[in-house]
Amino acid sequence: MKLLVLGAAGQIGHELCRRVWPADYRIAGVDRAEVDITRQEAVADTLRQERPDIVINAAAYTAVDRAESEPDVAWAVNAAGPGHLAVGCETAGIPLVHISTDYVFDGRKEAPYREDDPVNPLGVYGRSKEAGDRAVREGLPEHVIVRTAWVYSAQGHNFARTMLRLAADRPVLRVVADQIGSPTSAADAAAAIATIVQRLAAGDRNWGTYNFAGAGAVSWHGFAEAIFELASPWRGAPPRVDAITTAEYPTPAQRPANSVLDCRLIREVFGIEPRPWREALAEVIRELYETVSPSA
Numbered sequence: 001m002k003l004l005v006l007g008a009a010g011q012i013g014h015e016l017c018r019r020v021w022p023a024d025y026r027i028a029g030v031d032r033a034e035v036d037i038t039r040q041e042a043v044a045d046t047l048r049q050e051r052p053d054i055v056i057n058a059a060a061y062t063a064v065d066r067a068e069s070e071p072d073v074a075w076a077v078n079a080a081g082p083g084h085l086a087v088g089c090e091t092a093g094i095p096l097v098h099i100s101t102d103y104v105f106d107g108r109k110e111a112p113y114r115e116d117d118p119v120n121p122l123g124v125y126g127r128s129k130e131a132g133d134r135a136v137r138e139g140l141p142e143h144v145i146v147r148t149a150w151v152y153s154a155q156g157h158n159f160a161r162t163m164l165r166l167a168a169d170r171p172v173l174r175v176v177a178d179q180i181g182s183p184t185s186a187a188d189a190a191a192a193i194a195t196i197v198q199r200l201a202a203g204d205r206n207w208g209t210y211n212f213a214g215a216g217a218v219s220w221h222g223f224a225e226a227i228f229e230l231a232s233p234w235r236g237a238p239p240r241v242d243a244i245t246t247a248e249y250p251t252p253a254q255r256p257a258n259s260v261l262d263c264r265l266i267r268e269v270f271g272i273e274p275r276p277w278r279e280a281l282a283e284v285i286r287e288l289y290e291t292v293s294p295s296a
């Protein structure tokens, strides 16, 4: 079984490539320098050369605020790119596992979002990702879209690493407390994708869109407090973290106030049970201090 992972240097891409797969699996991971998904021919050539059995797209433009001033780049990567992959996979008869985001929702729902809730993205990133999801659905029936949220890992750009970096020289941090979501470890997202891939390889045909995120919900402020609490064995007493409102922290992109994902469907269909977000965070914080330098 050969897998092709696009965006192999990103948080989820990296976890997909470094995880232990069954012995008969081969993983070809390509980063942006090797295959730029905005280039249709590069995508088609790679599919022809690599001849994978399943493709996983972990490549995306994920800079939510920067997307507001670079909409063309965001759309090329998040909307056109998945479209090229869908067409290439359809031509070659290969299923595609694509990753989507909680930011396709506007956050006005009071309960966790289900897969079939209406989308209404608030910014360029969410709109471009939503267009990418549609391109996949329209171009390739044999797809699984995994919608995830608030992704972090011991490497790459993410909220956990940003908090730890800022706290190194600021005694007080101010963090938004009126946006809630479900932090998701990139390794857990990769594990969920691996389960799906193995089910597809075994002949499963449950195509469609599935939510996967850490179990439970928390605000960015609560997430920051948990990060510092769990990091205290290495970095010492937590800094003061003041709770502020979204209005007090204006950003170029508007974000959903609630983007908690309901993950019942992925459990029912694929038997995947997200673990509590805090349990996964403890593991990543340990990795960050024991194997990666937090400032790396």
Ligand SMILES: NC(=O)c1ccc[n+]([C@@H]2O[C@H](COP(=O)([O-])OP(=O)(O)OC[C@H]3O[C@@H](n4cnc5c(N)ncnc54)[C@H](OP(=O)(O)O)[C@@H]3O)[C@@H](O)[C@H]2O)c1
Residues within 6 Å of the ligand: 006, 007, 008, 009, 010, 011, 012, 013, 031, 032, 035, 036, 037, 038, 057, 058, 059, 060, 061, 062, 077, 081, 099, 100, 101, 102, 103, 129, 147, 148, 149, 150, 151, 152, 156, 157, 186
């Ligand atoms: N991060 C989150 O909080 C979050 C939340 C919900 C959903 N997601 C989704 O989860 C997926 C993976 O996210 P992540 O956090 O792992 O993202 P990430 O760490 O930002 O990784 C994305 C990777 O895609 C690469 N890339 C960018 N443009 C590309 C192009 N034109 N061709 C090929 N590769 C390109 C990036 O390379 P460069 O670094 O060189 O640009 C990067 O290595 C994405 O679909 C994202 O939308 C993420």
